[in-house]
Amino acid sequence: MTTYPTPSDIEVQWRISGSGVCVIVEGETELEDAWFYNRWFASRAREVTFFPQDGWQKVVEAVAALRSTLGDTSVFGIIDRDFEDHVAYTSVPPDGVLRTHRATLENYLLDPACWFRYVQPHTLRAPKPGWRSVEEVQATILGFYKECAPLAAFNWTLRQARLLNPAAFQALRRSDQEYKEHPTALANLGDVPTYLRGLLSQATLSADLGQMYRDRVATMDDMTLADLEQVVSGKYVLRLLSERFPLRLSGRQAWDDVLSAYMFYCPDPPADLKQRVALILAQPE
Numbered sequence: 001m002t003t004y005p006t007p008s009d010i011e012v013q014w015r016i017s018g019s020g021v022c023v024i025v026e027g028e029t030e031l032e033d034a035w036f037y038n039r040w041f042a043s044r045a046r047e048v049t050f051f052p053q054d055g056w057q058k059v060v061e062a063v064a065a066l067r068s069t070l071g072d073t074s075v076f077g078i079i080d081r082d083f084e085d086h087v088a089y090t091s092v093p094p095d096g097v098l099r100t101h102r103a104t105l106e107n108y109l110l111d112p113a114c115w116f117r118y119v120q121p122h123t124l125r126a127p128k129p130g131w132r133s134v135e136e137v138q139a140t141i142l143g144f145y146k147e148c149a150p151l152a153a154f155n156w157t158l159r160q161a162r163l164l165n166p167a168a169f170q171a172l173r174r175s176d177q178e179y180k181e182h183p184t185a186l187a188n189l190g191d192v193p194t195y196l197r198g199l200l201s202q203a204t205l206s207a208d209l210g211q212m213y214r215d216r217v218a219t220m221d222d223m224t225l226a227d228l229e230q231v232v233s234g235k236y237v238l239r240l241l242s243e244r245f246p247l248r249l250s251g252r253q254a255w256d257d258v259l260s261a262y263m264f265y266c267p268d269p270p271a272d273l274k275q276r277v278a279l280i281l282a283q284p285e
Contacts, residue, residue, distance in 0.1 A: 004029060004052040007065045013049075014070060020047045021280060022066060024059045024077040026105070027052035031256075033105045037078070040269035047281055056080060063096050072096060076280045078273075080104040081230065083159050092279050101272035103152075106234030108273065109259065110241070112138035114266035118258075119246060128246035138225070141237070144244075145228040147183055148236040153216035154186060155179040156231075157196055157209055164205045172199060182239065 027033035037050035077097035193210030
């Protein structure tokens with residue numbers, strides 16, 4: 001069941017409002033990415049409204065479809081960086097779709113100062129190790145990133161395999177094609193380089209997937225937090241944070257409430273997202 005507006009729905013809403021631009025973002029519902037963007041840019045609500053589409057490809061398609069009816073200066077898109085290497089912008093790309101600087105939107109929900117601000121009032125009587133200062137929280141979150149780095153390296157290696165030989169990759173079992181979403185998933189594979197070597201022969205790919213994975217992990221070992229934010233999905237890191245949160249939670253709704261409070265304490269848009277929206281709003285009419 002579709003829980004996000006169709007391009008036709010978005011067109012109707014835009015024509016009714018009669019002002020501003022539409023920015024299409026990822027997310028299955030309006031309470032996912034679009035909610036955070038609309039919250040961050042609430043002060044510019046008359047100029048820009050964010051609408052969800054399920055996945056980056058749907059975003060690209062919706063932007064193209066809506067531009068054909070509303071015009072190129074009325075519709076844009078912002079999608080996750082994912083595996084892209086270079087995403088610096090001085091102008092809006094011709095297709096109107098920009099990528100985030102960090103790997104995913106969730107990476108912007110991992111600011112150590114914001115999390116310390118949220119946790120501190122609840123832990124004054126009983127401070128929690130790893131959460132007693134901004135510096136401790138930063139170290140905790142960096143530890144989550146490092147724990148997820150092999151997972152990110154694994155998924156990056158799968159993508160390389162897909163690019164090197166799409167036909168051979170598509171012939172694999174679906175479970176072997178899918179990206180993993182939690183560090184524990186790698187433990188179930190046994191020795192990861194050996195597993196990757198067994199997926200596709202070196203003759204098929206002209207590359208050793210196991211060695212590619214090892215090299216990627218080695219590269220990530222030396223990365224700073226700012227570097228890891230660009231190559232490790234915040235979805236994985238935020239999941240670890242929710243599982244090891246220092247305050248007692250109960251159920252999915254409780255975590256949604258935590259993220260709402262996080263946004264209350266840190267309502268300002270991240271600098272690079274602010275820059276992308278500024279580029280969009282600077283487009284001539």
